[in-house]
Amino acid sequence: MIPNPFQSQLKAHRWLIARRLSQVGVLALFLLGPITGIWVVKGNLSASMTLGVLPLTDPFLLLQSVLSGGLPVTSGVVGALIVLVFYALVGGRVFCSWVCPVNPVTDAAAWLRRRFDLRGNSALSRNLRYWLLGLALLFPLLTGVLVWEYINPVSMFQRGLIFGMGWAWTVILALFLFDLFIAKHGWCGRLCPMGAFYGLIGSGSIIRVCATARDRCDDCMDCFGVCPEPQVIKPALKGAAAGVGPVILDRNCTNCGRCIETCPQGVFRFGTRMSNGASLF
C-alpha cells in the first residue's frame, strides 16, 4: 500500500505540529477573554487565573519578586508550586518548546539557517545562560527592582501578544536576526536565563527522550542538525560503549521531539528517565 504523502508528512512532523498547537492554544486561551468576552484564563504567562480557581505563577518571576523583598500572597505561591511540580515532572524546558512564544521565532531562524545553509556562528558558550540567570536573580536582590523584566524578550513578547505589543516586536525581530545571522540557537540555546531556570527545575524530570534503538543509528546526523541543544544527544546516542544512556538526561533537552520524527531509523522515542538499563522500551 502506498502511503498518502500528506499522512506521511503529518507523521514526520507530528511532534512539531503538536507543539505549535500547544503554543497557539496557550495564547488563544489568554486571548479568548479579551476578544470574545468568554473568560477562561486571565492574566498572562507571568501569572494567570484559570476559571477563577486555578492560579498559575511563573516561578522565575515570583523568585525575582521575592528576592526584591516582595511578599507574595497564597494564590501566587500556590500557583508557582503547581508550575514547579508540573515542569519538574514533564521536563523543565518543556516550557521552552511547548509554551514559550519565542520558540517559533527562534525555530524559524534555525529553519532558515538549515534551508539556506547559513553557517555564520559566533562562539557563545552554552553556559552563558547561567551567568545571565545569576545576573537576573542578583539584580532584584541588590536593587529591589525586577531589572531583567525591562529587557526580558520572553515576557515582553508573550505580554505583548496578550496585552498590546508596543515596540516589543523590535526586540523580537532583533532576536530573530541574532539567531539567524550571529549565533546558531543563540537566544534559546545560549543566552535565555528563563530557559536556564526551567532547565534547572527539570533536572530530574521523569519524561525524557530516549535513544532506544541506538544500535540502528547510521550516523546520518539529521537529529544533530535539527536539535536546538545538540550537545544533549551525543551521550545518549553514542554512549553504548561507555554504558551511558540510552535516555537523554541532560537538563537542557527541551523534549521538543524533533529528533524522534526526524530520524529515518526511528532511533528515538519518548520514555522516562527510568528507561535506562531497563528493557521496557
Add this chain to the structure above:
Amino acid sequence: MADPTAIKMQGITRRRVLGDVLKTACGVGLFGLGLGLYSSRASSLPAYAIRPPGAIPEDAFNGACIRCGLCVRDCPYDILYLGRVGEDIPTGTPYFIARQGACEMCEDIPCVVACPTNALDHVLTDINAARMGLAVLVDQESCIAFQGLRCEVCYQVCPIKDQAITLDRQHNERSGKHALFIPVVHSEHCTGCGKCEQACILEEAAIKILPHHLAKGELGRHYRLGWEQQAQSGGPLVSPDPEHQYHLPPGMEYDHAGEGLIRESGAATPFSDNPLDVLNQQGPP
C-alpha cells in the same frame, strides 16, 4: 602517532579555563552594569500615570509586581493598562490615566484581590483608605471658580463628597458683591481616584492627581504648632502667656483679638475732638 585526545587536551590548560571564566565574567559584568544603569531610568513612573489602589511605594512596586496583568483583567471598568515597550511607564506594570478613565473605587477592590504578589497590598480592604495620589488644584489662573463662575464639577463628582473636596466661600473682589466658591482638597480624605481630574470642564484639567511626593510639602519634624499643643494639654506648655501690654493714654485700651482701639466712654483724651486743632498745632520751635 600521538593520541588525538591528548592533543585535544593539551589546549585546555588551567590558564585558559581561568581566562575564559574571567572573560565571560567581565562581559556579563559590563552588560549588567549597563542594564543596571538603564533600569534606574526605566523604573521611573511619570506623574500622569497612576498606580492602581493599594500599590505599595513605587520603589518596592517595581520589585514586587510580576507584570501579569491580573489587576487589568479584573478591573470592571477597564481603566488599567500595562506599560508597553517604548512607553515612559516601567515595562509591563499597571497604571491608569485619570483624565482618560478614573478609578471608580469599587468597594470589593477586585484589582487588589487579583494581585498574586502583594504589589497591590492585600491589607487594603477599605477603598476609602486608598491613596493612589492626591488631587491638587494646580492652576488657579484657569480654574473658572477663581473667576467667580459657578462650576463645582470637581466638588460634585468627588466620591468622598464634602470631605476630600470642600468649597471655600470667598469674596469676589472683581464684582464686589458676589462670592467665589473655591474648591479645596483635603489630603486626609482624598484617595487620588482622579474623578475630579477626569470631570474638570477645562480643555486641560486645572485639578490633577499628582503622586504624593510631588503634591505634598512636609513640615520639619521638630515643628510644634503652639495652639495644637495647647489644645492637647489644656494649657500653655512653657510658661503662661503674658498679658499684652500697650503704652496707651489713660482711658484707652487695645483689644488684641480684633476690636482694635477702644476708647472708654467719657474718658479724657490728649486730643481735642476737633481735628483742626490737631492740624493747627504748632510744632516745637
